[in-house]
Amino acid sequence: MVQVSSRSWVSRSATAVSVSLVLVGGAGAAGAAPLPDPRAWTSSQVASVTALAPPAQAAVTLYRAQAEAFLRSLPGGDAATIRWGDPHGHLGGVWIPGSSTIILNPAQLDGNLPLTQDVLRHEIAHVHQNRTMAATGMPLPAYEARLDTIFDGQGVERSADAVAVLLGARTVRYQSTFTPAQLAAARAILADRVP
Numbered sequence: 001m002v003q004v005s006s007r008s009w010v011s012r013s014a015t016a017v018s019v020s021l022v023l024v025g026g027a028g029a030a031g032a033a034p035l036p037d038p039r040a041w042t043s044s045q046v047a048s049v050t051a052l053a054p055p056a057q058a059a060v061t062l063y064r065a066q067a068e069a070f071l072r073s074l075p076g077g078d079a080a081t082i083r084w085g086d087p088h089g090h091l092g093g094v095w096i097p098g099s100s101t102i103i104l105n106p107a108q109l110d111g112n113l114p115l116t117q118d119v120l121r122h123e124i125a126h127v128h129q130n131r132t133m134a135a136t137g138m139p140l141p142a143y144e145a146r147l148d149t150i151f152d153g154q155g156v157e158r159s160a161d162a163v164a165v166l167l168g169a170r171t172v173r174y175q176s177t178f179t180p181a182q183l184a185a186a187r188a189i190l191a192d193r194v195p
């Protein structure tokens with residue numbers, strides 16, 4: 001079994017490549033075989049190296065804990081949960097209408113805390129939209145029509161960006177500047193009220 005030092009994997013430097021040579025070549029092969037190109041690794045080789053890299057796993061664990069702590073800091077975030085999965089290729093997603101579960105895409109977000117925080121600032125708006133519909137009994141088509149009127153179309157998404165901007169987001173996808181009426185709608189969403 002190959003022992004991988006912490007320093008090699010935290011830095012992802014040339015040191016990590018030399019460590020992996022031991023894995024590929026095996027004990028006693030040093031100096032005998034040509035150096036394998038790490039870009040040519042098979043997925044199973046990469047997987048086996050990944051499995052041997054506890055510091056990298058620890059970094060992911062820390063990042064995800066930071067993301068969850070940030071969610072709890074958002075209005076209503078303490079009653080929402082993160083599920084790490086694939087929201088149909090998006091960075092994040094919430095089923096609407098649906099629960100308070102926010103799906104985050106680890107393939108695109110893991111390790112990028114600032115971007116993750118901006119995604120959470122957007123997705124928490126969808127959680128509030130779900131809560132508003134559940135609490136008022138307002139069906140999605142009527143709720144959506146209300147937001148579309150205020151935001152001139154794409155109301156569910158643009159209002160979520162308005163909420164994200166109110167919460168300090170720098171990266172939004174659908175709309176980045178808002179009228180006073182749109183910002184008032186965003187504040188209503190955060191208060192679980194129909195704008």
Ligand SMILES: [Zn+2]
Pocket residue numbers: 122123126156157160
């Ligand atoms: Zn959205």
